[in-house]
Amino acid sequence: MAGLFDSLRARRPRVDKVATPALPSDHWVKCSGCGNAIYRASFLENRKVCEKCSHHHRMSARERLELLADPGSFEEWDAGLVSVDPLGFGQDYLDKLKSDRERTGLSDGLLSGACTLDGIPVALGIMDFGFRGGSMGSVVGEKVVRVLERAAERRIPALLVTCSGGARMQEGMLSLMQMGRTCAAVRRLNRVPAPFLVIMTDPTTAGVAASFAALGDVILAEPGAIIGFSGRRVVEQTIRQKLPPGFQSSEFYLEHGFLDRVVPRSELKDTVTAILGMLAVPAEVGR
Amino acid sequence: MAGLFDSLRARRPRVDKVATPALPSDHWVKCSGCGNAIYRASFLENRKVCEKCSHHHRMSARERLELLADPGSFEEWDAGLVSVDPLGFGQDYLDKLKSDRERTGLSDGLLSGACTLDGIPVALGIMDFGFRGGSMGSVVGEKVVRVLERAAERRIPALLVTCSGGARMQEGMLSLMQMGRTCAAVRRLNRVPAPFLVIMTDPTTAGVAASFAALGDVILAEPGAIIGFSGRRVVEQTIRQKLPPGFQSSEFYLEHGFLDRVVPRSELKDTVTAILGMLAVPAEVGR
Amino acid sequence: MILEVEKPLLELERKIRELQEVDRAAGVDLSAEIRLLERKAQELKENIFGNLSAWDRVQLARHVERPATLDYVTHLFTDFVELHGDRFHGDDPAVVGGLARFQGRPCLVLGHQKGKGTRENLARNFGMPNPEGFRKAGRLMRLAARFGRPIFTFVDTPGAYPGIEAEERGQFEAIASNLALMSELPVPILTVVIGEGGSGGALGIALADRVLILENSVYSVISPEGCASILWRDAARAEEAAAALGLTSQTLKRLGLVDEVLPEPLGGAHRDPAGTFRTVQEALSRHLKTLLDVEEHALLDARYSKYRQMAVMGDL
Amino acid sequence: MILEVEKPLLELERKIRELQEVDRAAGVDLSAEIRLLERKAQELKENIFGNLSAWDRVQLARHVERPATLDYVTHLFTDFVELHGDRFHGDDPAVVGGLARFQGRPCLVLGHQKGKGTRENLARNFGMPNPEGFRKAGRLMRLAARFGRPIFTFVDTPGAYPGIEAEERGQFEAIASNLALMSELPVPILTVVIGEGGSGGALGIALADRVLILENSVYSVISPEGCASILWRDAARAEEAAAALGLTSQTLKRLGLVDEVLPEPLGGAHRDPAGTFRTVQEALSRHLKTLLDVEEHALLDARYSKYRQMAVMGDL
């Protein structure tokens, strides 16, 4: 399952890095969608959406937080939870965790906390592909569960923004179990009831797609995001032919009935708050 | 929706009549499946299944009752309910009702009552194609609802054997509404919970397929039965080509996931009692 | 689209416009003649539309300019967010649905959607749902019920789509499951038959606490054409079949199968959409108010009882 | 199928048979030599199977003669009635399930089913479910839960099928829905990993009150081959990956991810199926007894708590 994470990296590794403002670069970035050079300032102003081809480039968790949360409303949760090496994969893995922590400023692959969206209190979790490909190990799973549990306690909506290649291979079966426990937590939230919204961004695959991400009361996705269970390379090897164009894109899954809407980044916050505004108030049906 | 009833009649009208023992005939019947002549006595002994091609010929409700219920256990319900002509279709329709009553010995298209199957008390309903093509009007709908309600009251399984071309056209929208009310009654039974078994026989289509018949906890079907929503002629006219072989057969719907099992008539009672034996006892899980 | 029945009226209205033109352009005073003709037109209108046959109403119900589901969504609701997909197979454009507000109150609204022109009609399969349309509706209704939101459904379909793949994917199961579901959803369900109520494809989203029907809408167990071809092997006798099938709003009300008939502007909903929207809004608002006062358990019992009674029978 | 690890043993056992043959046929008394070799064989056996590597266990878990789900159904259950279909799209032969009795008690039993030979393996897609397999399992589990029947699931799959159509029909949704469902079914759920536990495809029917695993079964987040090709771009290093992934029953027990490891006959379950069935039956019976004494609410809370704890983390 972790294979998808890898094949995604293999598909477009360097271009996305060029588009990352954290890297030293000149005033221009190259779009990984169309290859055009874009003026960095307008690229960032346009929320990392290419003005030429509308390709939605990946955002870090903090960039997304800025996109979604009302300014100053965010209070982070569980900022001290870090991954360990339960199977003894070794120093190389521990070093990678450390450098990802330093580079992203996150304790692990998910940033979570309380905030408001247009004044609506929300329990929010945002995955960051920059941290081990957004892979879900114990920490990500635990933070997702806590987001869902806190939403249930407070009877407020949970919003999870997914961006993950799947399970954290280095945690072995511990990472697989995160699928089960996050799904169980979703059901507890459902029963409150409190709304559960998911925004799938590129990529949302394997163990994350096949667990809490698939269970949103409403599931939105960004244009062109890769979504699915099995990695593209694995599918290609299985069918021994090239994949059809658009396979596993968000548009593909909208057509196949698994997404509620594909929403451009510029409309994302408005769409989310409109939906929450209708779901996140007590039933007023007179009983 | 009633169109299917007609197209079924058009497809094989006379052959099935020849196979009906009620009609005057010699000692032989002609199989509507393979066209072979079969000795009537062995045909009947073989429960109207062709010994040459295994074609399952239609049975009347009373023949089926004999096939399923423990001898002497049946107590009929609602034997006096008869159809009227609520839309004023006219004397022709009333005459047909009368002659169907006389010919079948049934008050309308469904025979229902309490009985036991291998000692298990069951609320039973059996449709009869010989009565207006098994079409569902107010009386059939009402009797189905009563079977389900009585099963719920007594906390015993309901077993419905379907055989119907769909709605009773001459009752117009009244017949359509039978779909809704029978489905509502199924849900009330589900909540008891008491088991609901369906045996689909040839044909089970349109308004009957698309209501209570589709909602069995377990759905069995006889081999070669035609099942579906839209009539074959209508589908052919829509796609403007011939239908694939086996389309809308019970084997087709087993393959497409809508039936639990296709069961030869000879194994029907054993299969039903095995299933009821496992579902129709109180939960013993220690709570 | 001009209906046969309204042709004399349209002819008269054309003449009136000509006279008005002459009156204005040539300065000849024709006001008396015009008034006379206008009175005649009104009489004719009342005569025509006051004596519509079942078949006339079938034509009106199918009128391409008749307001469709999304027109009602636009004019009766705010904040509509369309939601897609059945989470199994696809998203059926013949059924639209989403969250919205009705008079400020969050709710779910859904319905069959025909197209306005040929292109949209092809895209929307002429409002004929595949199984995924019913399953999308079911999914959205479950969502609404979990959050206690009332459900509004609008019926306007020739019927469920009779295609090979629709059968393969279990058209019969999809309809039956919705009927079962709607019988037990613990929120108010209000349905308006706004156009064509085609058999199981209509009922599949129309088991409701209140079923309202516009005066000229029809709701039938089978299309008149289909009925005629079965009864008389002659689809051309559809007019006769329409009369026999009891598919008009008045007959349905008489049989207790709908709760209220909503009057249309003379000549049909398409001749005064705004007026039609007002009528429907007022009725929905009134019925919703009553339903919101009912406890969940009583609501479900009332819904069951209502359908429990839909049978006309005799005794031997 | 002969495993690399058991070749010396098989060679020795062949020699013993030869000597026995000579002993019998030629009338030469070789009983002392035979006894010696038999002792050696036993030592070798204990040596080999007492020191199995993770990769050896992967081979044993995949062994074609290893008892499969239907073998357990046949030997541990009575009155099995297989039920088919997901009521949406199809019937997946890679997942079997139905009503049955366990020690007389009505229950639901289901599991992945690999084929015994090439033909059956093709028919059963090597035990790799499509979405309809998970959905069939979900449907049957809902049925069982409504009637208060305990649920037994048997895990034996390389993983969910990675095909185009499987992705189209929402493999990810099908697995997630089962996980959510299994977390809230108010009846005891008992799972046995009898062979290969392949990632999400295994977990999709394995969220349970008790997860038991046979000693030589494996359960892994990714196949060793897949892991090796990702970590080292070299699928041939699967043996190394198997060791790293912590996929053996012992490691899983140590991490608290399974509830009990069930011992296998020396050499693996396929060397003594009857003994294996007895072991599994005893364990299931014991665990079921405990679970049946738990109130519904407590059962669900315990299930949640159990999974709630499956995380190993540190603090900054």
Ligand SMILES: [Zn+2]
């Ligand atoms: Zn671009």
Ligand SMILES: [Zn+2]
């Ligand atoms: Zn024959």
